[in-house]
Amino acid sequence: MFTGIIETLGKVKNIEKEGGNLHLYVSCNFTHELKIDQSVAHNGVCLTVVDIENDTYQVTAIEETLQKTNLGNLQKDDVVNLERGMQLGARLDGHIVQGHVDQTAVCKQIEQQDGSTIFSFTYDESLHNITIEKGSITVNGVSLTVVNSQKNEFSVAIIPYTLENTTFKYLKENDVVNLEFDVIGKYVKRLVEVNKS
Known part of the structure; x- marks a missing residue:
């Protein structure tokens, strides 16, 4: 669950294709606070952190996600909007956002x-x-x-x-x-x- 209030901007450091999947390697100022399995919205798309190395973390977008979003258009050095999942008990400053792009x-x-x-x-x-x-x-x-x-x-x-x-x-x-x-x-x-x- 997200609020649509962007926390920070991230930079795409690398992109790898594997079958129908796309692995994105992203660097941002809160990478050091992330944990594997944590959800982060990238341009509004909820993706799961699967690896972290130094200031860069990895997420994977599957083919169905790529068909419905603009993530497949991303290139190295592109900038994306980032938001971590909403904290229970925090103010809802935006609106209820699921991270599921229509x-x-x-x-x-x-x-x-x-x-x-x-x-x-x-x-x-x-x-x-x-x-x-x-x-x-x-x-x-x-x-x-x-x-x-x-x-x-x-x-x-x-x-x-x-x-x-x-x-x-x-x-x-x-x-x-x-x-x-x-x-x-x-x-x-x-x-x-x-x-x-």
Whole structure:
């Protein structure tokens, strides 16, 4: 369980393919605090630490994860958003984030707007995910509030602090991002669908 409040940025030190899996070797400022079997969200994708050596730890993304996320696009020296699992009893500053990416989206527009930056995204509507105005969305692991919700597209407004302390500062138009839709919204949507049948 995560909150979508990014702890730090990590740097991809190496990538190895093994069959359908991808081993990522990541360095960050909290590596020395990690333990094997611990969960860390990478651009919003929950992965398990399987090895630690000096300031670098290893996680593995399986083929199913690679098909639904942007992790397969990562290259050596890329930067990722990182968050360790939520501590029981801590404040929930973002929203409930599972680290289970629903699908990817494409950044269609970036515009500066009087103190904030507006990022607009489109996503494949065939998976029937939805956003709502002022609802929660997780983009590359960052908990955000939806503005301008439309069918298969939405925007988010990023404050300067979030822009500077996440990978949003590197995001460009046409980049692919990971989306996790609000878990409560997903359950409500499913209940409505079941009651219709």
